[in-house]
Amino acid sequence: MKLITYNVNGIRSAMTKGFAEWLESTNADVVALQEVKSDQNQFDNTIFEKMGYQLYWHPAVKKGYSGVALLTKHTPKHVAYGCGNEIYDHEGRILRADFEDFSFISLYLPSGSSGELRQAFKMEFLHDFQDYINELKKEIPNLIISGDYNICHQPIDIHNPKSNANSSGFLPEERAWMGSFLESGFIDSFRHFHPEPHQYTWWSFRAGARGKNLGWRIDYHLVSEPLRDRLKDAAIWSEVKHSDHCPVMLEID
Numbered sequence: 001m002k003l004i005t006y007n008v009n010g011i012r013s014a015m016t017k018g019f020a021e022w023l024e025s026t027n028a029d030v031v032a033l034q035e036v037k038s039d040q041n042q043f044d045n046t047i048f049e050k051m052g053y054q055l056y057w058h059p060a061v062k063k064g065y066s067g068v069a070l071l072t073k074h075t076p077k078h079v080a081y082g083c084g085n086e087i088y089d090h091e092g093r094i095l096r097a098d099f100e101d102f103s104f105i106s107l108y109l110p111s112g113s114s115g116e117l118r119q120a121f122k123m124e125f126l127h128d129f130q131d132y133i134n135e136l137k138k139e140i141p142n143l144i145i146s147g148d149y150n151i152c153h154q155p156i157d158i159h160n161p162k163s164n165a166n167s168s169g170f171l172p173e174e175r176a177w178m179g180s181f182l183e184s185g186f187i188d189s190f191r192h193f194h195p196e197p198h199q200y201t202w203w204s205f206r207a208g209a210r211g212k213n214l215g216w217r218i219d220y221h222l223v224s225e226p227l228r229d230r231l232k233d234a235a236i237w238s239e240v241k242h243s244d245h246c247p248v249m250l251e252i253d
Helices: 011-015 019-026 046-050 116-139 172-183 189-193 225-230
Strands: 002-007 030-034 054-058 068-072 078-081 094-098 103-108 143-148 186-188 219-224 231-236 248-252
Touching: 002 103, 002 143, 002 219, 011 019, 019 046, 030 103, 030 143, 046 054, 054 078, 054 094, 068 094, 068 103, 116 143, 116 172, 143 248, 172 186, 186 189, 186 225, 189 219, 189 231, 189 248, 219 225, 219 248, 225 231
Parallel strands: 002 030, 103 143
Antiparallel strands: 002 248, 030 068, 054 068, 078 094, 094 103, 143 219, 186 219, 231 248
16 A cells, blocks of 8 residues: 655645646555645545545634645545544644554644744643554554654754754654654654655745755654554655645555
8 A cells, every 4th residue: 555644735725736636646545634724625626536535634623724634545444533632623633544454644743833832732732642642552553643743853854953953843852752652652664764864854935945955854654563564665755846845655565
């Protein structure tokens, strides 16, 4: 199976840049989208249905903000919208599809870059998300959690770790959370295959950052340990440009 995660920074904007045509060319089985910024009825989604995808949409209550989605060619046994915490679920950040032998989550973790209040909200979310996943793993040990984590884990994951040492997304407490989350039983699937530097998934729109590859790796497929032997390949598709992020691909048996 080929799985993709992609923060599209507005599905309607991405559609005007050839997103649908690109998606068809990937022949992906399941696609996790983040920051869709749209209700499902605000754009023509029949183009995805014609490709064979079923659409599951979890938008934020606030219009034009956040929101996650799943497109799948395989019918899930069950779809869970949110995590059961209204504060988080109103922002459209977690969407889970349960298949026969694994569950796939589209995740959009909060950003703390707008100020102290949102940074505090982000840290609360991280704590509560760990608790949610700890409980979920008891029921569903085979988990793939894919999306925009808004955290660079290691210095190798950011173009200038020294100057960004106090930046949201690379704060010590965020990096520590990511480390402990992985240690709780998950594999960073991209790093499993690719230890080399200068591999990023997000670039600022400012100062020609993408052209200079001055980026951050904040989009991940995190795979639970019981699925380790089924990992086949992973890739960052940095040449794909419908957003300030790029897609990340994971292939599993």
